[in-house]
Amino acid sequence: MTIDSILLIAVVLASLWTVMTRSLLKAALGLAVTSAVIAVILFRLDSPLAGVFELSVCAGLITAVFISAISLMKPLTHKETLELSKKRIKRYWYLPVLMLIAGFVFLRAAIPTGFKMLPEAAGMDVRNILWEARPLDLFGQIVIVLAGVFGIVILFREAGKKK
Amino acid sequence: MIAVIIMLFIAGLYCILVTRNLMRVVIGLELLTKAVTLLLIAAGYATGRMALAQALVITLIVIEVVVIAVMVGVILSIYRYTGSLDASNIKSLKG
Numbered sequence: 472m473t474i475d476s477i478l479l480i481a482v483v484l485a486s487l488w489t490v491m492t493r494s495l496l497k498a499a500l501g502l503a504v505t506s507a508v509i510a511v512i513l514f515r516l517d518s519p520l521a522g523v524f525e526l527s528v529c530a531g532l533i534t535a536v537f538i539s540a541i542s543l544m545k546p547l548t549h550k551e552t553l554e555l556s557k558k559r560i561k562r563y564w565y566l567p568v569l570m571l572i573a574g575f576v577f578l579r580a581a582i583p584t585g586f587k588m589l590p591e592a593a594g595m596d597v598r599n600i601l602w603e604a605r606p607l608d609l610f611g612q613i614v615i616v617l618a619g620v621f622g623i624v625i626l627f628r629e630a631g632k633k634k
Numbered sequence: 635m636i637a638v639i640i641m642l643f644i645a646g647l648y649c650i651l652v653t654r655n656l657m658r659v660v661i662g663l664e665l666l667t668k669a670v671t672l673l674l675i676a677a678g679y680a681t682g683r684m685a686l687a688q689a690l691v692i693t694l695i696v697i698e699v700v701v702i703a704v705m706v707g708v709i710l711s712i713y714r715y716t717g718s719l720d721a722s723n724i725k726s727l728k729g
Contacts, residue, residue, distance in 0.1 A: 479638045482672075486645040486665055490658075498661050509668055513691075516679050521691040525671065528695050533664065533702055540706045541657065544713055566648050570641045577637040597685040597692075605689055612696045619700030626707040 475515060481508045487570065491563050493556050499537035506530035520597050635676050642669040654721045656709045660702060667698045 485508060489501030506529035513522035547555070601609065642665060649662030671691055678687020709719065716723040 479635065482638055483641050486642050486668075489661060489665065490645050490649045495655070495657055498658065502661055502664055505665070505668060509672060512672065513675055516675050517684055518675050518678070518688045518691070521671075521675060521688045521695075524692050524695045528699055529664075529668075532699060536703055536706055537657075537661075540710055543710060544719070545717075562652050563648075566645065569648065570644055573644050574637045574641045577640045580636075595685050597688040600685045600689040601692070604686075608689065608693045612693055615697055615700050619704050622704045623707045626704075626711055 475512075478508055478512050478515070482512070483570065483574070487567060490566060491559075493552070493559060495541050496538065499534055499541060502537070503530045503534040506533075635672070639669050639672050639676065642672065656712065656719045656721055657706075659721070660705050660709065663705075664698070664702065667694065670694065 482505060485501055485505040489498050489505060492498050492501060506525055510522045510526035510530060513519075513525055595604065646662045646665030646667075646669060649665060650659050653659060653662070671694060674687050674691050674694070675684075678684045678690075712724055713719060
């Protein structure tokens with residue numbers, strides 16, 4: 472078994488654990504593990520910049536956001552947890568079966584290969600693509616980040632006023 | 635690789651469809667985004683356009699972070715208003 476196969480199996484197991492675990496905190500940590508393993512896969516697929524972003528932003532920042540949000544919420548009582556766990560088993564036991572069937576089907580399916588490479592895009596570096604070929608993407612990113620910042624400011628200002 | 639991407643996609647979709655917990659919906663959405671990230675990079679690797687794929691993934695990650703941050707903010711506001719994370723509690727919202 473190669474390292475790539477181990478990484479791909481680790482992604483599937485981590486995502487399954489993220490969805491099926493009872494605790495929200497463990498689900499957030501499972502998501503962080505999934506992101507970290509995906510970052511390693513991105514490194515191995517010759518895309519280090521995307522891997523760094525995935526590791527620092529998805530495995531780091533988003534997990535911090537999730538954990539801080541979860542810490543602001545009231546934990547469930549023991550009775551509520553027991554009731555929820557019974558329902559969860561009924562709801563979620565289909566998921567591993569579905570994933571196994573889909574994995575088996577797509578492992579057997581013929582995926583087309585032999586794509587033609589575009590000569591102008593093939594020789595370019597990611598920095599050239601970002602700054603020269605697709606500058607509008609950067610503009611869009613700036614606009615979206617500003618929209619997110621203003622959205623959060625307005626959300627929490629409204630909450631503060633209601634108090 | 636494609637099989638793993640599809641499995642990741644199914645896990646995210648199942649998480650969104652089955653649960654009523656709003657935080658788990660966000661986690662499911664995040665899993666769907668991870669599947670798309672892997673798909674973009676795999677497509678870039680197959681076609682030899684890694685630079686373009688990486689540029690798209692970086693844009694995707696920035697958008698993902700902003701969406702998650704705003705969604706978590708909205709969920710916290712809903713939690714303060716209703717006292718629970720159950721999506722069925724916000725059915726009676728006006729508008």
